[in-house]
Amino acid sequence: MDEHAQHQQQPLAPAGSGDSHMALLLERWVAAAGAVLVVASLGYLLYQGLLGDHSPPDIAITVDAIDRSGADYLVRFTAANNGSETAAQVRIVGTLTPAAGPPEEAEVTLDYIPGRSSATGGLFFRGNPGEDELELRATGYQNP
Amino acid sequence: MHQETSRFWRAMGRASAGALLFVLPLLMTMEMWELGFYLDRLKIALLLVVLLPLLVGLSYFSGFKHTLDLWEDAIDALTAWVVGALLVIGILVLLAIVKPVDSFDAMAGKAILLTIPASIGAVIASKQLGQKDNGDDDVVCASYGGELFIMAAGALLLALNVAPTEEMVLIAYKMSVWHALLLSVFTLAIMHAMVYMLAFRGTEAGPDALGHGPVFYSFTIAGYAVALLVSAYVLWTFGRFEGSGLELNIMSSTVLAFPAGVGAAVSRLVL
Numbered sequence: 001m002d003e004h005a006q007h008q009q010q011p012l013a014p015a016g017s018g019d020s021h022m023a024l025l026l027e028r029w030v031a032a033a034g035a036v037l038v039v040a041s042l043g044y045l046l047y048q049g050l051l052g053d054h055s056p057p058d059i060a061i062t063v064d065a066i067d068r069s070g071a072d073y074l075v076r077f078t079a080a081n082n083g084s085e086t087a088a089q090v091r092i093v094g095t096l097t098p099a100a101g102p103p104e105e106a107e108v109t110l111d112y113i114p115g116r117s118s119a120t121g122g123l124f125f126r127g128n129p130g131e132d133e134l135e136l137r138a139t140g141y142q143n144p
Numbered sequence: 145m146h147q148e149t150s151r152f153w154r155a156m157g158r159a160s161a162g163a164l165l166f167v168l169p170l171l172m173t174m175e176m177w178e179l180g181f182y183l184d185r186l187k188i189a190l191l192l193v194v195l196l197p198l199l200v201g202l203s204y205f206s207g208f209k210h211t212l213d214l215w216e217d218a219i220d221a222l223t224a225w226v227v228g229a230l231l232v233i234g235i236l237v238l239l240a241i242v243k244p245v246d247s248f249d250a251m252a253g254k255a256i257l258l259t260i261p262a263s264i265g266a267v268i269a270s271k272q273l274g275q276k277d278n279g280d281d282d283v284v285c286a287s288y289g290g291e292l293f294i295m296a297a298g299a300l301l302l303a304l305n306v307a308p309t310e311e312m313v314l315i316a317y318k319m320s321v322w323h324a325l326l327l328s329v330f331t332l333a334i335m336h337a338m339v340y341m342l343a344f345r346g347t348e349a350g351p352d353a354l355g356h357g358p359v360f361y362s363f364t365i366a367g368y369a370v371a372l373l374v375s376a377y378v379l380w381t382f383g384r385f386e387g388s389g390l391e392l393n394i395m396s397s398t399v400l401a402f403p404a405g406v407g408a409a410v411s412r413l414v415l
Contacts, residue, residue, distance in 0.1 A: 048249060
């Protein structure tokens with residue numbers, strides 16, 4: 001066993017045999033971790049590529065908070081992509097419809113929402129979204 | 145006496161430094177994060193399959209430990225993968241590039257994609273950072289196939305660094321066919337100058353033994369072909385060929401073959 005260890009570490013090693021055995025063990029453990037990582041990565045990628053679902057982006061928007069922001073109101077939201085494919089340049093349009101008068105629109109474009117992930121943003125309105133009817137929806141996206 | 149264990153940790157430290165050196169530019173490139181979540185998983189898997197023999201081969205020619213047998217080289221390659229993966233994951237978290245709201249798939253995609261250049265860096269770290277403590281002659285005499293292999297590795301390394309950006313295709317849009325033609329002549333000239341200066345490191349013959357002609361045919365042209373193929377493969381992997389015609393694909397490969405060719409020519413010095 002000792003001889004084996006010395007053989008593997010041949011270039012320079014007048015070191016203690018316990019130490020070179022330790023070094024050999026470390027080396028083997030790290031390499032084994034590497035093998036596990038590589039196989040896991042490859043397995044995961046193949047699984048996702050071949051059997052994973054490929055559903056188109058499905059954007060659901062929830063309002064997180066409504067705050068005053070100077071003269072305006074800030075509506076903070078989370079846009080979750082429940083599909084598996086990534087949506088790029090996701091356009092979010094918010095419409096605030098007061099009881100009387102014309103509706104007010106605000107919009108923002110989110111760069112990316114990866115599949116099964118979410119992104120956050122905010123929209124500014126003149127009117128009070130707490131009182132008037134507020135609707136947020138995604139109106140379009142681009143394939144990355 | 146902890147000489148052997150400390151030698152192991154020093155090798156790991158060197159590998160980490162090499163991985164960091166090669167992956168940092170890519171870690172800080174937005175396109176790389178985006179590619180991590182939308183790139184076809186099978187393309188990443190294929191890249192990983194291509195990478196493994198590359199790491200083993202690089203370890204043979206210039207590993208962070210000087211190894212002779214295939215088993216040891218495979219161990220070095222796997223070690224490089226661990227070092228690269230840990231480093232990449234750590235920095236992705238540190239730079240807030242992966243966040244808890246991202247799906248596991250998006251995080252894994254980013255990490256795996258970035259571990260590829262990191263592991264190449266880890267394997268060639270010793271040569272890059274001048275490991276001299278072994279005191280042995282670290283030039284492995286490469287066969288012609290080996291030379292081409294090293295050139296392919298160098299081409300891949302440079303190509304990976306620039307290919308993720310949209311500029312490759314953008315430059316191809318801007319160029320006319322004449323620009324592309326001129327660029328390939330220019331790339332060949334630069335490669336030939338580099339190859340000629342570096343051609344004979346570790347080989348039997350000195351520069352005087354061979355003229356420009358034979359060097360041009362067996363190294364420069366071959367190296368350029370390797371660089372073009374590697375460029376096309378990398379562009380295809382990153383989805384830059386999607387929806388573009390053959391002419392544009394050839395143009396963007398020619399653009400990428402410029403840095404890839406420089407990488408190929410210089411790799412025989414660096415790797």
